[in-house]
Amino acid sequence: xxxxxxxxxxxxxxxxxxxxxxxxxxxxxxxxxxxxxxxxxxxxxxxxxxxxxxxxxxxxxxxxxxxxxxxxxxxxxxxxxxxxxxxxxxxxxxxxxxxxxxxxxxxxxxxxxxxxxxxxxxxxxxxxxxxxxxxxxxxxxxxxxxxxxxxxxxxxxxxxxxxxxxxxxxxxxxxxxx
Numbered sequence: 001x002x003x004x005x006x007x008x009x010x011x012x013x014x015x016x017x018x019x020x021x022x023x024x025x026x027x028x029x030x031x032x033x034x035x036x037x038x039x040x041x042x043x044x045x046x047x048x049x050x051x052x053x054x055x056x057x058x059x060x061x062x063x064x065x066x067x068x069x070x071x072x073x074x075x076x077x078x079x080x081x082x083x084x085x086x087x088x089x090x091x092x093x094x095x096x097x098x099x100x101x102x103x104x105x106x107x108x109x110x111x112x113x114x115x116x117x118x119x120x121x122x123x124x125x126x127x128x129x130x131x132x133x134x135x136x137x138x139x140x141x142x143x144x145x146x147x148x149x150x151x152x153x154x155x156x157x158x159x160x161x162x163x164x165x166x167x168x169x170x171x172x173x174x175x176x177x178x
Contacts, residue, residue: 023063109160
């Protein structure tokens, strides 16, 4: 093993500090916006962190997931959180790193919106497994929740317009700090 390989750390000291702060920001934003039905900053923050930190964005995302379970209870509702945000992270990771501004300002809100619209569908497999729902019951569960997914999608679409400016700001702050 070369000395340059041995000296590479997975996380810098700065990241050990900043990632928990970013996870707490996600958690607090959810708490502060709980009065609004399915409207929150989580999709926007997940995508912003992913655009800036790439693979390492999973750290603040899972800090958020853990805090959510810790404060609201690690119960059956929490299980889908283990994968729902990872799906948005993964799709964001598939986007080109350097996208023209006009394209990013279109793609980011649309992807965030689609995640909100699909939220109930993404949640459904865990519900079906935990509650023994058959296919028809699972589809019925998705249909009944779809009006909330529409609200979720609209909120995510509007907040998705913050992804590019927030990620650019975060990148500038990261450059200043290094």
